Amino acid sequence: MDLDLEKQIERTIYRAALALDTQQWNDWFALCDEKFEYAITSFSPEINKDMIYFSGDKKELKGLMDMLPKHNTDHSPLHRHTSVYTIDVAKNGETATAVSSVIVYQNMLDGQNSHLDSGESRLFVIGHYHDKFIIKDGMAKFAHREAKLDNRRLDKGSHWPI
Amino acid sequence: MPPRNHKNWLATPDIEHISSECYNNYEVYQQELEHIFSKVWIPMCHKSEMPKANDFRSTQIAHRNVVAVNHEGEFKVYLCPLVDRPSGNGISVEGLTELHSGVQHGGMIWVTLDPNPVQSIDEWTAGAFDCIADAIDTEEMEIFHYHKAIIETNYKLWHDTNSEFYHDFMHYHNRVTGFNEAYFARKNIPFANGHVNVSSFTVNYEEYEGFEDRGELSFPNLPPNQWYMVDLFPGFNFNLRGSAYRSDSVTPLGPNKVLIEFRGYGLKKDTPEERATRIEHHNSIWGPFGRNLHEDLIGVAGQGTTMREGTEVRNILHGRHENSTIHDEVGMRHYYEEWGKHLGVTPMNPLAMLEQNDTVIAAE
Numbered sequence: 001m002d003l004d005l006e007k008q009i010e011r012t013i014y015r016a017a018l019a020l021d022t023q024q025w026n027d028w029f030a031l032c033d034e035k036f037e038y039a040i041t042s043f044s045p046e047i048n049k050d051m052i053y054f055s056g057d058k059k060e061l062k063g064l065m066d067m068l069p070k071h072n073t074d075h076s077p078l079h080r081h082t083s084v085y086t087i088d089v090a091k092n093g094e095t096a097t098a099v100s101s102v103i104v105y106q107n108m109l110d111g112q113n114s115h116l117d118s119g120e121s122r123l124f125v126i127g128h129y130h131d132k133f134i135i136k137d138g139m140a141k142f143a144h145r146e147a148k149l150d151n152r153r154l155d156k157g158s159h160w161p162i
Numbered sequence: 163m164p165p166r167n168h169k170n171w172l173a174t175p176d177i178e179h180i181s182s183e184c185y186n187n188y189e190v191y192q193q194e195l196e197h198i199f200s201k202v203w204i205p206m207c208h209k210s211e212m213p214k215a216n217d218f219r220s221t222q223i224a225h226r227n228v229v230a231v232n233h234e235g236e237f238k239v240y241l242c243p244l245v246d247r248p249s250g251n252g253i254s255v256e257g258l259t260e261l262h263s264g265v266q267h268g269g270m271i272w273v274t275l276d277p278n279p280v281q282s283i284d285e286w287t288a289g290a291f292d293c294i295a296d297a298i299d300t301e302e303m304e305i306f307h308y309h310k311a312i313i314e315t316n317y318k319l320w321h322d323t324n325s326e327f328y329h330d331f332m333h334y335h336n337r338v339t340g341f342n343e344a345y346f347a348r349k350n351i352p353f354a355n356g357h358v359n360v361s362s363f364t365v366n367y368e369e370y371e372g373f374e375d376r377g378e379l380s381f382p383n384l385p386p387n388q389w390y391m392v393d394l395f396p397g398f399n400f401n402l403r404g405s406a407y408r409s410d411s412v413t414p415l416g417p418n419k420v421l422i423e424f425r426g427y428g429l430k431k432d433t434p435e436e437r438a439t440r441i442e443h444h445n446s447i448w449g450p451f452g453r454n455l456h457e458d459l460i461g462v463a464g465q466g467t468t469m470r471e472g473t474e475v476r477n478i479l480h481g482r483h484e485n486s487t488i489h490d491e492v493g494m495r496h497y498y499e500e501w502g503k504h505l506g507v508t509p510m511n512p513l514a515m516l517e518q519n520d521t522v523i524a525a526e
Contacts, residue, residue: 040451042309044308044309045247045248045249046211046219046248046249046308047211047249047305047308047425048211048249049305049306049308051306051307051308051309052441052442052445053307053309053445053449053450053451054445054449054450054451054452055441055442055445060372063371063372064372066371067334067370067371067372070334071334071335071453071457072332072334072457072460072461073456073457073460074456074460110460113467152308152309152310153309153310153311153312154309154310154311154450155311155312155313155459156311156313156456156459156460156463157311157450157451157456157459158451158456159451159453159456160451161451
């Protein structure tokens with residue numbers, strides 16, 4: 001067991017949370033492999049199906065970040081509270097997987113009534129990150145992230161990755 | 163023209179209009195539950211949500227719990243006071259009151275709380291689905307998406323976003339992919355019972371950076387990249403954008419609160435690759451993290467804020483006459499004419515007539 005590598009993967013997950021919270025997209029992309037793929041998913045007991053709410057690769061995500069400022073969006077910042085639960089490094093040391101719990105709070109800015117709502121924090125979504133890493137030259141980079149949400153109720157919310 | 167002062171602002175307009183009281187009054191809301199939602203046909207869910215025998219799916223209409231059950235391929239709907247799950251397999255229907263129901267228009271389960279409906283489902287929908295019937299009824303459809311939102315706004319404001327199309331100016335995606343001559347020539351076509359559909363045009367998806375043409379996976383009998391919309395009174399919307407189909411349904415929770423449920427569909431015969439593409443196309447615009455849906459919700463949330471109960475009554479103009487083309491308010495006028503008939507009021511002054519109706523009832 002490579003404890004240094006596990007520690008590095010844990011730090012990478014936390015750095016990603018910080019980069020996403022502060023919308024420093026390039027900092028996030030720097031933690032991701034060129035073949036990185038991302039998805040937001042959920043299981044619906046209502047229709048008894050696994051669902052994909054969003055998906056894209058690194059190129060598509062970069063394009064999205066360039067386009068979103070042209071859209072109308074809710075600008076309430078999101079804060080991700082992440083706890084890394086498990087890290088499993090493959091025997092050959094070339095890949096790893098990790099599961100983290102994530103709770104996302106929305107700090108209201110563009111609320112229903114911004115005079116009243118702004119500054120208030122609300123629970124936005126809960127779920128788990130299921131991450132896969134590729135390890136090259138002792139460096140772990142995100143190869144795949146599935147943000148698996150428990151929520152199926154998503155009100156006026158967010159264009160941004162979770 | 164000088165700017166309008168407060169007196170001008172409140173004066174009765176000399177063009178078609180409705181009162182903001184239609185959107186924010188508790189008595190109006192109660193009347194809507196009694197005279198509209200308890201009477202009309204409601205598309206409660208899709209049959210693919212209950213694929214196996216004994217599967218059930220529950221919902222709530224006008225505060226009454228309702229459950230649809232798959233009886234070996236025959237779908238029936240019941241009033242069910244104690245249903246505590248959104249879906250499942252195995253529910254006793256003994257002692258439950260069966261409601262009038264049917265499966266139509268692309269496999270939707272339709273139900274009415276009215277014990278003596280005066281119209282069949284076909285008579286109620288009145289031809290509004292004809293424009294997409296060949297696309298949604300040729301092959302069996304299958305649900306792949308469900309999510310919901312609760313928004314502090316009136317349910318009709320959500321339906322309005324699908325009736326007036328000038329709010330398209332707020333969608334960056336629609337501005338770059340759609341604003342051409344064919345878009346502005348789209349027609350709003352009214353049907354009996356307050357329904358409207360919007361004729362199609364070719365969407366240029368490739369004009370949005372990162373998007374590609376979507377013609378390859380069109381629904382059956384649908385030319386590539388077409389976009390049809392059916393607005394069904396009082397708050398149900400069916401949207402076909404070539405490769406993916408969406409339905410929205412509203413459950414009013416108060417005069418200024420609505421539950422909106424969003425569903426996405428592909429074809430049951432889809433290969434895994436085809437399904438993945440349809441889901442991606444659906445999500446890119448209509449998903450909870452898609453380009454347009456979030457913008458629509460921001461829009462109606464803002465309207466709900468400015469028209470909440472206690473705000474000054476104002477007039478909402480429905481006066482655009484543009485040969486029934488896309489920004490003509492013919493759809494809005496048609497909807498509110500029907501709405502007024504159900505409540506026995508004029509949308510221009512709904513409370514005065516509700517009070518008058520109450521006085522007549524009291525005198526009787």
